[in-house]
Amino acid sequence: MKLYDLELSGNCYKVRLFASLIHLDLEIIPVNFLEGEHKAEPLLTLNPFGELPIFIDGEIILRDSQSILIYLAGKYAGEAWWPTTPHLQAEVAQWLFTAANEIQHGPCSARLVDLFNYSLDKNLALAKSTKVLTIINQHLEHREWLATKRPTIADIAVFPYIALAHEGGIDMSDYTNINRWMNSIKALDGFLAMPGI
Ligand SMILES: N[C@@H](CCC(=O)N[C@@H](CS)C(=O)NCC(=O)O)C(=O)O
DSSP, rough: OOOEEEEOOOOHHHHHHHHHTTTTOOEEOOOEETTGGGTTTTTHHTTTTTTOOOOEEEEEEESSSSHHHHIIIIIGHHHGGGGOOOHHHHHHHHHHHHIIIIIIIIHHHHHHHHHHHOSSSSHHHHHHHHHHHHHHHHHHTTSSSSSSSSHHHHHHHHHHHHHHHGGTTTTOTOOHHHHHHHHHTTTTTOOOOOOOO
């Protein structure tokens, strides 16, 4: 299994983190992001969107960190991380889509501006961050994990850009339930860190 990877990318980190948690070996292929290697062949054929991560398992080629988590959980980790019961699966899925939408356009975008000089609207990203972080903090008031009574790929998809939010100038100190939840993730057997986390 190969992962075309950028070490500082939270989306790539999701995949590295989950593989580590389920004790799966990944061949990490670092991509020269600054040189635009992901925007040129052969990577552009693997992902025409010109983005990382890109994941390959034999004949299977996947882009998008959420879809890679679904694949790895379903194929290599069984029921626990990606339940098959329709209701529970939908509970997990709604957080995967939150990671791809509200988190990507909130804390992830704020970090892209501060760390990588992306020309995105920082104030809009901060406003979106406040909204999603407040909702998640309330959601975790009486819950240990986001979707079910145990960690799932919902937690893994949402975690990276919240744990990296400080790099986008976001003060996390008031989000006490989120901080407790992040500590629970960091305490999981097989947890893997990245720069900034
Ligand atoms: N929905 C995708 C988003 C992937 C994404 O935005 N990747 C960034 C790196 S974190 C990227 O490759 N951006 C391309 C660019 O900015 O040129 C996912 O979750 O994997």
